[in-house]
Amino acid sequence: MTRRVRATQRGSWLPLLLLGVLTLGGILVSRLTFSVRTVTCPPIHSSSDTIASCVITKQGSPLYWTLGLLLAYAATAFFYIRSSRNRGVGTPVRPYVLAGIVLVALAAATEFWTLRHLTPGLPVDFWGLHLDPGSGAATFLGRFTGAAASVGLPLLVLAWVERSRALLLFALAYLALQLVPVTASWAGLGPLSPWSALPRLLVSGVFLLLGALGFALAQLPRRRGES
Numbered sequence: 001m002t003r004r005v006r007a008t009q010r011g012s013w014l015p016l017l018l019l020g021v022l023t024l025g026g027i028l029v030s031r032l033t034f035s036v037r038t039v040t041c042p043p044i045h046s047s048s049d050t051i052a053s054c055v056i057t058k059q060g061s062p063l064y065w066t067l068g069l070l071l072a073y074a075a076t077a078f079f080y081i082r083s084s085r086n087r088g089v090g091t092p093v094r095p096y097v098l099a100g101i102v103l104v105a106l107a108a109a110t111e112f113w114t115l116r117h118l119t120p121g122l123p124v125d126f127w128g129l130h131l132d133p134g135s136g137a138a139t140f141l142g143r144f145t146g147a148a149a150s151v152g153l154p155l156l157v158l159a160w161v162e163r164s165r166a167l168l169l170f171a172l173a174y175l176a177l178q179l180v181p182v183t184a185s186w187a188g189l190g191p192l193s194p195w196s197a198l199p200r201l202l203v204s205g206v207f208l209l210l211g212a213l214g215f216a217l218a219q220l221p222r223r224r225g226e227s
Contacts, residue, residue, distance in 0.1 A: 012158060012167050013216035014079050015096075018072040019151055020208030023201055026064065030197035034059045059197055062115075066108040069150055073100040092161035100154035107150040140179070147204060148178035166218070170211050177207060 035058045073096075080093035114126060123130040124138050131138040155171035158164075182200040189196050 011080055011083055011219070012162065012164065013212045013219065015072065015076045015155075015158070016170075016208050016212035016215065018075055019069075020205050020212055022065075022068045022072055023147070023205035023208060025068070026060065027198055027201045027205075029064045030060045030201065031194050033061050034194040034196075036192055055192070057192060057196075059194075062108055062111050065150075066104060069104045070101065073097045073104070073154075093158075095161050096154055096158040099157040100150070103153055104150045107145050110145045139181070143179050143181075146178065148175055152178055167215070174204075174207065174211075177204060 037056050037058075038054070077093055077097045110126075114124060123132055126138070126141060131141070152171060152175040155167065155174060159167035159171050182203055189198065
């Protein structure tokens with residue numbers, strides 16, 4: 001009986017679908033918000049007489065991702081609650097939605113903080129940690145505070161509350177995908193290309209949509225059995 005109730009409560013295909021569509025939409029947002037500008041870098045202590053120029057690229061919209069993710073979590077909560085009422089069972093979605101909202105807020109605050117305190121040619125100010133922009137720690141934290149934290153970690157929470165091993169493996173694979181550097185060079189694009197975000201977002205979006213399709217197909221036999 002417990003297994004049947006848990007199977008009935010599951011609906012992970014919908015959040016994966018919403019997150020996949022949101023990720024693919026980020027491709028167009030990244031293209032439309034892409035800009036390149038050249039500024040004068042701060043003088044280096046070892047060669048203070050040398051004036052260097054720094055190229056700064058801006059791409060993506062923190063507002064798009066913050067609002068989009070919050071709407072996705074709100075839609076997921078509405079779907080789970082409505083489904084639970086129709087089927088007469090409880091819903092385990094609350095920890096997932098709360099975790100998602102909290103982590104989205106933290107990720108957004110981190111990104112705004114970093115952008116506000118970013119000075120070309122100087123270490124990245126990451127909540128008081130002054131990191132070399134080219135260091136592995138800065139690169140890792142930059143990836144982790146993005147979709148890995150705001151999407152991957154909540155998926156781990158959803159896998160826990162749904163007691164779904166398949167979703168757990170999917171969430172771990174998604175986290176690994178976010179932490180692996182899928183760069184523009186994979187598609188033959190340079191870092192100054194307006195489509196430089198295409199490979200990373202396309203791979204992540206398709207991965208989420210394929211996951212949504214797989215979990216939806218796996219749930220069809222249970223729905224037919226209920227009917």
